[in-house]
Amino acid sequence: MKEAYLAKDTLLPLVGLLMARYRVAAPVAVGDYHQFQILTQPEQLDLTYRNTRLSPKDLFHPQSEKLFRFSTAADDPDANILKEVERDQGPRLVFGIRPCDARALRLVDVNFDTADCQDPWWVERRRNTLLVGLGCTAPCATCFCSAVGSGPFDPGGLDLVLTELADGYAVAAASERGEALLADLDLLSALDQDRAAAAAEVQKTAAGTVARPFDPTPLGDKAMTELFQSPFWEEVAFSCINCGTCTFLCPTCWCFDIQDEVQKDAGVRLRNWDSCMFPLFTLHGSGHNPRQQKPQRVRQRFMHKFKYYIDKYGDGPACVGCGRCVQFCPVNIDIRQVVALMTARCVCPA
Ligand code: SF4
Numbered sequence: 001m002k003e004a005y006l007a008k009d010t011l012l013p014l015v016g017l018l019m020a021r022y023r024v025a026a027p028v029a030v031g032d033y034h035q036f037q038i039l040t041q042p043e044q045l046d047l048t049y050r051n052t053r054l055s056p057k058d059l060f061h062p063q064s065e066k067l068f069r070f071s072t073a074a075d076d077p078d079a080n081i082l083k084e085v086e087r088d089q090g091p092r093l094v095f096g097i098r099p100c101d102a103r104a105l106r107l108v109d110v111n112f113d114t115a116d117c118q119d120p121w122w123v124e125r126r127r128n129t130l131l132v133g134l135g136c137t138a139p140c141a142t143c144f145c146s147a148v149g150s151g152p153f154d155p156g157g158l159d160l161v162l163t164e165l166a167d168g169y170a171v172a173a174a175s176e177r178g179e180a181l182l183a184d185l186d187l188l189s190a191l192d193q194d195r196a197a198a199a200a201e202v203q204k205t206a207a208g209t210v211a212r213p214f215d216p217t218p219l220g221d222k223a224m225t226e227l228f229q230s231p232f233w234e235e236v237a238f239s240c241i242n243c244g245t246c247t248f249l250c251p252t253c254w255c256f257d258i259q260d261e262v263q264k265d266a267g268v269r270l271r272n273w274d275s276c277m278f279p280l281f282t283l284h285g286s287g288h289n290p291r292q293q294k295p296q297r298v299r300q301r302f303m304h305k306f307k308y309y310i311d312k313y314g315d316g317p318a319c320v321g322c323g324r325c326v327q328f329c330p331v332n333i334d335i336r337q338v339v340a341l342m343t344a345r346c347v348c349p350a
């Protein structure tokens with residue numbers, strides 16, 4: 001792995017250099033929280049954050065996106081013909097993304113970029129975007145990335161990984177694209193042995209502070225029907241108000257709805273985030289709703305992340321342990337406790 005060193009007083013000049021080549025998205029302070037925004041000046045960057053309230057998935061799968069335009073005018077020869085909305089798909093770079101959020105993008109790839117079906121907008125954004133990660137030196141009490149096969153400095157999914165030191169950052173390439181970028185940034189210097197050792201120590205300490213509240217491994221072997229029919233879903237769902245906060249904040253939730261909006265004789269086809277926690281989510285055209293009751297919807301969220309995804313892709317749970325749903329659920333439903341419940345109530349086949 002190629003490594004380098006970035007002095008703290010060179011951080012903003014480096015970001016300025018990157019902004020000359022890419023549209024750079026990075027964490028920006030907004031009131032009492034941080035969110036990823038496309039920078040207009042390097043000084044907007046604020047790396048003094050632990051985690052952003054919203055994940056950066058919006059940069060790849062916007063909360064609301066115009067896909068097509070169409071006309072409904074009777075005298076328009078192109079009436080009702082969908083025309084793709086132009087969008088800027090030029091080179092981008094996300095600076096300061098947490099390893100869990102970068103890993104989440106890889107988990108979501110299985111939905112938007114498969115051998116059978118590629119979502120062109122997702123695929124193009126993924127290909128055109130470099131990810132410069134900032135490892136977590138002080139994980140939150142609600143973080144559990146280590147329990148789901150990752151860690152606070154997991155390089156998987158990243159191009160570069162930054163480790164914060166007292167006077168700067170150790171920078172490590174985590175992909176071929178990252179190596180090429182590293183070789184092309186002359187504001188960096190060589191990482192000496194002392195700083196390399198300090199970075200390794202920081203990473204080790206951080207890894208030791210992340211809780212492992214459960215082990216999801218046995219869930220892959222559990223009988224689907226046993227989990228599906230377990231009575232505890234009623235208990236779990238009791239206090240849920242189906243607000244959808246957990247799914248909207250989650251970096252691995254990808255569900256969306258397509259809607260047409262028409263004003264006078266001009267229409268747009270929109271793609272909007274949707275949530276399995278909403279009663280209308282699975283309402284069929286016939287009027288039948290297979291998830292009419294709240295426990296069915298709550299079960300879907302947890303089963304999708306910790307059973308269906310594991311069974312379908314054999315790739316661990318569809319959760320990166322960012323802890324956002326734990327932090328912001330208004331009624332304190334805690335996915336760590338639910339998974340512990342799922343694991344405890346299951347009986348492994350002999
Ligand atoms: S955030 Fe909490 S209350 Fe809201 S839908 Fe999710 S589990 Fe239910």
Ligand code: SF4
Nearest residue numbers: 250319320322323325
């Ligand atoms: S389920 Fe919760 S902890 Fe897991 S990735 Fe989604 S928001 Fe983060």
